[in-house]
Amino acid sequence: MTVYVYSIVAADHARNLEGLDAVGPDPTALRAVSAGPLCAVVSDAPQELRPKRRDLMAHQAVQERLMADGAVLPLRFGLTASDDDAVRAALEQRRDEYIQRLAELEDCAEYHLKVSIDEDVLLRQILQESPQARQLNDAIKAGTGSPDLPLALGELVANEVLARQEVLASGIAEALRPHARQERASDPTGEDFLNISFLVDEAHQELFLAAEKGIASELGADCDFRLNGPLPAYSFV
Known part of the structure; x- marks a missing residue:
C-alpha cells in the first residue's frame, strides 16, 4: 500500500493527532512509522491526489499539531513512498541528517x-x-x-x-x-x-x-x- 508522508519527528515526540483528517477524498487514519530514534507520520495514500484546498489544509494541520509539541521536519505536499518499509529505510539511511536538522529546529x-x-x-x-x-x-x-x-x-x-x-x-x-x-x-x-x-x-x-x-x-x-x-x-x- 502506497503511503503519504507528512513529516518526520523524534520517536519520543508527542503525536496528538486525534481529530485530524488525512489527505484524500476518503481519508484513512494517521499513523506513525518508526525507525530507531526517528518517526514519520503517514497515512494511506489516495489513488489520486491534487493540491486541493481541503488536502493542503489537512497536510498543514498535521504539521501545526506536531509543531506544538516540539521540533518537526515538515515535508512538502504530495510526498509518497511505496510502503512502510520504504519509509523506514529512508529514515535509517538519512538518520544522522534528520537528527541534526531536528536539533537545529528545536524551539524554532x-x-x-x-x-x-x-x-x-x-x-x-x-x-x-x-x-x-x-x-x-x-x-x-x-x-x-x-x-x-x-x-x-x-x-x-x-x-x-x-x-x-x-x-x-x-x-x-x-x-x-x-x-x-x-x-x-x-x-x-x-x-x-x-x-x-x-x-x-x-x-x-x-x-x-x-x-x-x-x-x-x-x-x-x-x-x-x-x-x-x-x-x-x-x-x-
Missing part, C-alpha cells in the same frame, strides 16, 4: 515575509530626486524633445525602481537578521520586491516581531508588509 518557527511598495510612490520620488528623470519628463511634457525620450525615461525609471527596491529589501533583511537563526530568500513575484523566510527561535520571537513592526512603521503605509507565522519550518528542512 518560520516567519515568511513579503513586502511590496506602491510604484506610483517610487515614480514620484524618482521624478523629484533625479535631475535626469525630471529633465526628460519636462521635455516630454513640453514636446521639445525627440521621439526617443519616453523610451529613455522609461528605462531610467525602471532601473531606478529596481535599484530602490533592492536597497529597501536589503535594509529590511538587515534589520531582521540579528533576531533570526537563518534566512532563506526567494525570488519575489508580482508587485513584491521582497520574499524571504526567517527561522526564529522562541527566545528571539518577540524581538523579531517588534523589529518587523518597527521597520514597517518606519517605511510607512506606502509599503505593504505581509508577515505570516509562526509556521512549520518548510524553508529550512
Whole structure:
C-alpha cells in the first residue's frame, strides 16, 4: 500500500493527532512509522491526489499539531513512498541528517515575509530626486524633445525602481537578521520586491516581531508588509 508522508519527528515526540483528517477524498487514519530514534507520520495514500484546498489544509494541520509539541521536519505536499518499509529505510539511511536538522529546529518557527511598495510612490520620488528623470519628463511634457525620450525615461525609471527596491529589501533583511537563526530568500513575484523566510527561535520571537513592526512603521503605509507565522519550518528542512 502506497503511503503519504507528512513529516518526520523524534520517536519520543508527542503525536496528538486525534481529530485530524488525512489527505484524500476518503481519508484513512494517521499513523506513525518508526525507525530507531526517528518517526514519520503517514497515512494511506489516495489513488489520486491534487493540491486541493481541503488536502493542503489537512497536510498543514498535521504539521501545526506536531509543531506544538516540539521540533518537526515538515515535508512538502504530495510526498509518497511505496510502503512502510520504504519509509523506514529512508529514515535509517538519512538518520544522522534528520537528527541534526531536528536539533537545529528545536524551539524554532518560520516567519515568511513579503513586502511590496506602491510604484506610483517610487515614480514620484524618482521624478523629484533625479535631475535626469525630471529633465526628460519636462521635455516630454513640453514636446521639445525627440521621439526617443519616453523610451529613455522609461528605462531610467525602471532601473531606478529596481535599484530602490533592492536597497529597501536589503535594509529590511538587515534589520531582521540579528533576531533570526537563518534566512532563506526567494525570488519575489508580482508587485513584491521582497520574499524571504526567517527561522526564529522562541527566545528571539518577540524581538523579531517588534523589529518587523518597527521597520514597517518606519517605511510607512506606502509599503505593504505581509508577515505570516509562526509556521512549520518548510524553508529550512
